[in-house]
Amino acid sequence: xxxxxxxxxxxxxxxxxxxxxxxxxxxxxxxxxxxxxxxxxxxxxxxxxxxxxxxxxxxxxxxxxxxxxxxxxxxxxxxxxxxxxxxxxxxxxxxxxxxxxxxxxxxxxxxxxxxxxxxxxxxxxxxxxxxxxxxxxxxxxxxxxxxxxxxxxxxxxxxxxxxxxxxxxxxxxxxxxxxxxxxxxxxxxxxxxxxxxxxxxxxxxxxxxxxxxxxxxxxxxxxxxxxxxxxxxxxxxxxxxxxxxxxxxxxxxxxxxxxxxxxxxxxxxxxxxxxxxxxxxxxxxxxxxxxxxxxxxxxxxxxxxxxxxxxxxxxxxxxxxxxxxxxxxxxxxxxxxxxxxxxxxxxxxxxxxxxxxxxxxxxxxxxxxxxxxxxxxxxxxxxxxxxxxxxxxxxxxxxxxxxx
Numbered sequence: 257x258x259x260x261x262x263x264x265x266x267x268x269x270x271x272x273x274x275x276x277x278x279x280x281x282x283x284x285x286x287x288x289x290x291x292x293x294x295x296x297x298x299x300x301x302x303x304x305x306x307x308x309x310x311x312x313x314x315x316x317x318x319x320x321x322x323x324x325x326x327x328x329x330x331x332x333x334x335x336x337x338x339x340x341x342x343x344x345x346x347x348x349x350x351x352x353x354x355x356x357x358x359x360x361x362x363x364x365x366x367x368x369x370x371x372x373x374x375x376x377x378x379x380x381x382x383x384x385x386x387x388x389x390x391x392x393x394x395x396x397x398x399x400x401x402x403x404x405x406x407x408x409x410x411x412x413x414x415x416x417x418x419x420x421x422x423x424x425x426x427x428x429x430x431x432x433x434x435x436x437x438x439x440x441x442x443x444x445x446x447x448x449x450x451x452x453x454x455x456x457x458x459x460x461x462x463x464x465x466x467x468x469x470x471x472x473x474x475x476x477x478x479x480x481x482x483x484x485x486x487x488x489x490x491x492x493x494x495x496x497x498x499x500x501x502x503x504x505x506x507x508x509x510x511x512x513x514x515x516x517x518x519x520x521x522x523x524x525x526x527x528x529x530x531x532x533x534x535x536x537x538x539x540x541x542x543x544x545x546x547x548x549x550x551x552x553x554x555x556x557x558x559x560x561x562x563x564x565x566x567x568x569x570x571x572x573x574x575x576x577x578x579x580x581x582x583x584x585x586x587x588x589x590x591x592x593x594x595x596x597x598x599x600x601x602x603x604x605x606x607x608x609x610x611x612x613x614x615x616x617x618x619x620x621x622x623x624x625x626x627x628x629x630x631x632x633x634x635x636x637x638x639x640x641x642x643x644x645x646x647x648x649x650x651x652x653x654x655x656x657x658x659x660x
Contacts, residue, residue: 278322278639278646280378281424282595286470287515288557290640293600296614297626298656307644307655308350313341315371315650317422319594322347322641323379323398327655329648330386332372337364340372342386344400347642350655354400362390362409366420369635375468376424376637378432380449385432389421393434395452404452408434414441422466428480428495431455435484437465444469444484446495456498461488467513472521474501475535483521485514490523492533502538504531512551512595517558517577524551528565530580546580549573554595554637557603559617564603566592572605572615574622584621588613593635599645606634606647630654 282288298305314333321328331341338360344353364372366389375387386394391408409415417438425434431446442462446455467485474481481492481501490504509524521531527547531540552568563577570590575582589611596605601618610630615622632649639646644657
């Protein structure tokens with residue numbers, strides 16, 4: 257092999273390693289972590305490391321997703337929040353590529369803090385699955401062409417609550433899986449990504465639940481399991497059939513979701529509980545349980561052998577993931593709704609009041625190294641892709657990246 261050809265192949269490989277999508281809530285594997293660093297300093301007042309800003313319609317608590325060189329997000333508008341928006345932007349320039357609008361078929365009522373566009377969309381790399389609190393699930397191709405539309409309230413008319421739904425979908429094994437849990441008709445269902453038809457539906461505990469499904473490895477490296485969390489238990493099921501594989505029969509939080517790292521699950525239950533999945537067993541093993549790590553609204557994050565929990569009182573705690581021992585705590589300025597993200601060795605947190613805080617995780621203790629005031633209320637979980645951080649409010653979408 258000649259040196260020029262070898263160089264070309266190495267450059268191509270390096271580029272493929274750097275390119276990374278952010279295809280669903282908390283990233284591709286629901287970890288909230290990217291290995292790609294993004295700028296630790298930014299400021300919208302003078303434009304420092306703000307690549308672009310885009311205006312948005314209506315309202316939206318749903319974070320953006322990134323597929324290739326495009327950014328996708330949802331919004332809802334109108335007096336009744338019954339106008340549904342799916343919007344695509346060019347990741348490089350911030351230019352709007354397309355904007356599709358639909359009318360909600362389900363109930364759109366919600367708490368004033370929430371809105372219809374609260375669940376985060378998801379993608380399988382070929383399609384966008386936009387899910388809304390009204391239980392409308394819209395499938396578009398990457399160019400915005402409608403593939404199918406499912407108004408789940410038409411099939412299940414009692415599936416709603418007065419506060420609004422927030423669970424975000426996941427895509428696995430050719431299925432888009434949604435949790436629709438409330439005090440009435442409560443269920444989880446898998447819908448075929450190609451046809452929009454139900455593959456399976458299972459009943460779920462009755463009670464309002466805003467947590468999102470997560471995906472973990474099953475009995476073999478090739479097998480995937482979908483983890484569903486509720487106030488009654490935690491279960492894992494086969495994404496192709498809905499068959500229950502194992503159960504942890506202890507109640508869990510109904511707001512922050514579990515995080516998975518290999519065969520370990522860190523579950524907001526009895527504070528925070530670490531579980532280990534043992535293949536072919538009907539229940540995971542309890543490794544430790546720590547009340548001092550109970551998360552507030554944001555979901556916990558696992559990174560590099562450590563576990564991070566943003567607790568009530570706006571306290572960020574760092575712990576040993578193997579033992580649950582709390583190693584350090586730092587008080588931040590909140591309150592917080594969105595789950596933070598980690599890029600490189602920095603954690604990026606955005607408070608409801610629009611205050612960005614960057615915490616350096618490289619030392620023995622977490623340290624706030626930068627703050628920046630944004631102009632809007634921020635309630636979503638950001639996205640990290642290709643060395644950039646994307647964060648949205650009701651009015652704006654920002655790309656934070658090194659301009660050089």
